Amino acid sequence: MSVIKCMIVEDEPFARKVLQNYIHQFEHLEIVMEAESSEQARDYLNLHSVDLIFLDINLPGTDGVAFYRSLKNPPKVILTTAYPEFAVDGFDIHAVDFLLKPFSYDRFASAVNKLFREIKQSETFKAEDVIFFKSSKRIYRVKYESIYYIEGLGDYVSVQTMDNKIIVHETMKDLEFQLRGYGFERIHKSFIVNSKHIEYIEGNQVSVNGRLVPVGKAYRHNILSSDNML
Template identity: 30%
Template sequence: MKTFKCAIIEDSSTQRKLLEQIIEKNKNLKLLHSSSASAESLAEVNALKIDFLFLDIEMPVMNGFEFLAGLTIHPQVIITSQNQKYALDAFEFNVTDFLLKPFSNTRFEAAITKAIDKAKSVKKKQPESKLVVKHNLKQVELNMHGILYVEALGDYVKVVTEERNYIILSTMNAFNKRLGSENFIRIHKSYIVNLKMVERYNHEFIEIKNKKIPISRAKIVELDQLLNCIE
C-alpha cells in the first residue's frame, strides 16, 4: 500500500507529540511536518504536497480555518479539536473527519481508514492525462499513464509505450517539462521513467518490461524516496 505523507498543525506541543507518536506507529503514514499554524508553516505544507493534514482550530497566530483557506493543495483534512462547536464549520470546508479531543486510537484509525478510502476514490475519478505530440508529421494524442519510459535520441526523444514507440523532435529537458507529473522522473541524462511502471530496481538500474535502464548516482536517493511513496 502507498505510504501517505502527513503534516500536523497543532498549537499544543503535548498534542503534537501525541499525534506524532500515533502516526509513527502507523505503517501507512509518514510524517513530513509538525508545527503550529503560521504563514511559514502554511508555505511549507503547500510545498510538501502532503496527502493528509491533521489540523487544530484554536491557535494564536492563525486559526485552523484561516490555515485551510490558505491551502493551495488538496489533502484529506482531519480536524483535531477540543470544541465540538467547530464541527459544522469544519465540514463546510469539506474536511474528511472531525476528531474530538481526547480521541482513542480506535477513533483515529477509523479516521485514517476513511481518509485513505476517500483519497483512493478521488484518484480513480481523475481523468486520463493526455499529451499531444507530433510523430511522423502527424499530431498524436498520448495517454501519459501508458508511457513506460522516454529515451534520448540526439535531437529527438523516443517515447516507449506498451503498444508502440513514438519518435518526437524534442530535447529531454523540454519533454520532461511537458510531462509535468510527479509520476515521471529523469533518472539519467538519457532516460525519463514512469514510476508506476517500475517492476524492480537496485542502485544501478531499474527494470521496466525487461528493459534495464541505468540510474544516475545523483538520483538514487530521490528514486528511493519516490518509489517508497507510490502505489
C-alpha cells in the same frame, strides 16, 4: 497504496505527541513536517507538498479553518479541536473527519481508515476517468472528458455533456470540490467549465462548444492561470 505524507499543525506539545504516536502505527502514514503555527505550516507548503494535514482549529493568532481556506491547493485535512461547536466548519471545508480532543486511538484509526477509503475511491474514479451524477431516479456514469460545462440553477445544476444535459440536485461549491484536479475551472458564480473544451477567450467570455459563457471578475484569474490553457 503509496505512502501518505502528513503534516501536523498543532501548538500543544502533548497533542503533537499523541498524534505522533498514533500516526507511527500506520505504515502508510509518514510525518514530513510538524508546525506549531499556521505561519510555519505555510512556509513549508510554499516549498513542499503534503497529502494530509492534521490541523488544530485553535492556533496562535488565527484559526486553522481560515488558514486552510487560504491555501491555493489544499491537501486533505483531518481537523482536531477541543470544541465540538466547530464541527460544522469541518463539513464546510470537506474535511475527511473531525476529531474531538481528547480522542482515543480507535477514534483516530476510524478517521484514518475513512481517509484510506476516500483515496481508494478517488483512485478508482481516476482509473476509470468517470464521475457519477444522480438525477431523479437515475444514476448517470459520465466521463470527465465528455463534460463541456456545468451551470448553476439555484438549488440544482445543469451538467452539459457531449450526449445530453443532466439536471442534478447539487451545489456549485460541492461540484467544484469534486472536480478539482480533473481540468475543470470555476469561471463564474454560475459556471464551471472543462478547460479542455474552451475554444477561445474574448473579453469577459469564453466559448465552449459554441456557447459563450461569462467569466466573472472574481474568477478571471482561474481561467488565465489554468494549466490547460497554457
